[in-house]
Amino acid sequence: MSLFTDIGHLLAAGMMILSFLLLYQDRITATLNVFAAQAIVLGLAVAWQAELQDAPHLFVTAAIALVVKGGIIPMALHRIVRRLEIHREIEQVIGGGPVMLVGLGLVALSIMLVFPVAGGVDSLAREDLAFALAVILLGLLMMITRRNAVTQVIGFMSLENGLVLAATGAKGMPLVVEFSVAFSILIAFIVFGVFVFRIRERFDTVDVGALDRFRGDRGD
């Protein structure tokens, strides 16, 4: 166990911790900042992997993560939040304590899941994969515990951070796949952006709870 793999682990674990912070954070601007921090840690983790695996094309991925997800997307979201005038809003995060416990359970689940499957792989890839799966599951958890459309988008993005971490942990992932993932995220981001403004125009709020009234299956 060398210092290099240890630092790789530490960066992956840092992403997971930031996922927990995202889960618990109830101020929108603070959530955006935590998301930016997670993207920056992702960039560092990918760059570290590039150095370890001697794969220069991963530096491109790291640069994308740093510039686009650590800089441009959070800045754009900050602007959207300001234009929607919800930057002072404190969101009612569902649960809090119970959600954290569910999150811990998800981390346990992802480790239990990855370890038997990836038994033969070297320990860095295996433990990185476990952390990446945890980040993905925590992103999903964030999406279902939030009521605000903007923070749901952030949950989705942090899920994607986990995907990138998982992909770079495995050796020999082609750059094309990276690019297509990055672009699909960008498009999803744009779609979400339009979607958020549409919800706002229609209902005067970005709380998706307002949509419930228009569900046909309620019968009331």
Added chain:
Amino acid sequence: MALILDLLWQAVQMLLVVAVAPLVLGVTRKVKARLLRRRGPPLLQPYSDIWKLLHKEAVLATNASWLYRTAPYVIFAATWVAAALVPTYATGLLFSWSADLIAIVALIGTGRFALALAGMDVGTAFGGIGSSREMLIASLAEPAMLLVVFTVALLAGTTQLSSIAAQMIDTPVGVRVSLALALFAFVFVAIAENGRIPIDNPATHLELTMVHEAMVLEYSGRHLAMIEAAAAVKLVLYCSLLACLFFPFGMATADKSLAAVSLGLASYLAKILAFAVLLPVGETLVAKMRVFRYPVFLGGAFAAAALAVFLQFVSRGF
């Protein structure tokens, strides 16, 4: 002769923690004041404070029981024993077989129990509030602390502090995810246990949210001196634990030559002074928390420590 020397080193260790405790407190107060652009009291002010209190008359409430009078000594004794057990400048001292992490947690708990009882003894409203809040904080902080202990114990294979430190120096385990999580949790617990911002404000006697000061509001004279000294020793205890568990470099191990011991002493003093500077810097960066937010703060510490233990259980690679 060797026995006398061993006893001497042990005595140095026991006296050291009490001797530097007011200084550490003085440094934190000074740094805090400077950060707020005040001049602050002199570094040695806590020594003078304790000296002054020891020579003042102790005023007792008419309905104070024996518990109220003995509690300060119990608190000081329990805290001092706990602090003296933590290896500071050297491992493998004469009494280090008794320096078990769980025993230290229990000793701290004993001191806290005595303090909470004393707070309720006279029957004032403030004392009761303080005791109830102290117990709330303790019931949240102690599980987190024990999980930190288990993390370190799983890594080192023992709960005996001296062996843990020696092992960490001889065979460094490197940068570990679980250790980083445990460090994070430990710092949170230490802040809560010492009543620092954001949990409690050590500089206030007027706030409705005060915890530690509310319990000791009725004390005066030599009793208050004991309690203040115990609080200072407790701060040093947590600093020494932090240094011993997570930054054990520089300690004298098997070799007890004068050079090794003085290196150990110098590095120990440097470490706790560094913590004494970092603590007020952190304190000025955050605001005091509402009482109802304590469970979230300490729940975070618990979650981090629980995760660290879990990671250790699954794989020693973490």
